[in-house]
Amino acid sequence: MTLTETFFNTDVLWASLPILMRGLVNTLVLGLLAILFGVSCGLLISVVRLYAPKPLRLLTVAYIDVFRAMPVLVVLILVYYALPFVGIRFSAWTSAVLSFSLVMAAYSAEVFRSGIESVPAGQFEAAAALGVPFPVALWKVVLPQAIRIVIPPTTSNCVSMFKDTALASTVALPELLKEAQDAQALHANPTPLIGAAIIYLVFLLPLVRLVGILEVRFRKEKTR
Template identity: 80%
Template sequence: SAVTAFAIIMSAYSAEVFRSGIESIPKGQFEAAQALGLPFMLTLRKVVLPQAIRVVIPPLTSNCVSVFKDTALASVVAMPDLLKQATDAQALMANPTPLIGAAIIYLAFLWPLVRLVGYLEARGKARSGAH
């Protein structure tokens, strides 16, 4: 049930991100493709989507980071995750080392993704500012 819930949430966020990415493309791009006689689906595939993908990559990556962090909520539905296991081990041994280890693992997974989002956003801003 937790996987289903995360899949539904991520698909809703992704749909909204793609919708806004496509809407961010200037209307002139559609009009130019129409003036060239391109069909709508070809316009989307060859003109609009390549531009929209550059816009949607940073928010999609950010959503993936959020979903990864939200997996800790899955322990509420009795699905053992990293943080729950670390908390149980810490309670059993009265030693904070498992929690520190879990924090390091989260940091090891999430830090590169967060840096990637920052890089993609900076690159997107530099590209949009250059035009």
């Protein structure tokens, strides 16, 4: 067989397309849920790390360090395969969303922390001088500025999260790569894997370029 017939077989690709699209939907849903929960929890964790009493700050530091140091695959395996031994059992979907969210929250917490610390401390002092309570100053003055700062690295983390969803095949969750592997086995041809790679490029490449554009724009704004 030629290279084209083996890796770029259009007949196999078209026959596999419905399966790949089903996997793409699962990948998008899984990634979006993990990003939604992870970024939201990451923001809360960063605020606790910066402004909570010391014992809580130490707990958040431990959480961030552990989940940033631990491979996503290990977290996924622990949640899906190890927790049942202590009586906690989750479905494949719940395990995947929980695992990815835990990791995303750890990375997002560090991003938000650096963003909040980049806002001049004088913002809090000015708010206090005007009689604005600390929580209100944080929510309405500091966080809007910090969120603008963290958009580029958060977008980059989102790209990484969508790629990491391929690990969900470990718990037999039918995401894009898992469906491509099943289609490859069905047709005895690796073309579905090439199709999956093309699909990843189509929806992730614009996000990658968006990260670059946002970084350039933010750099220009800082130099003004």
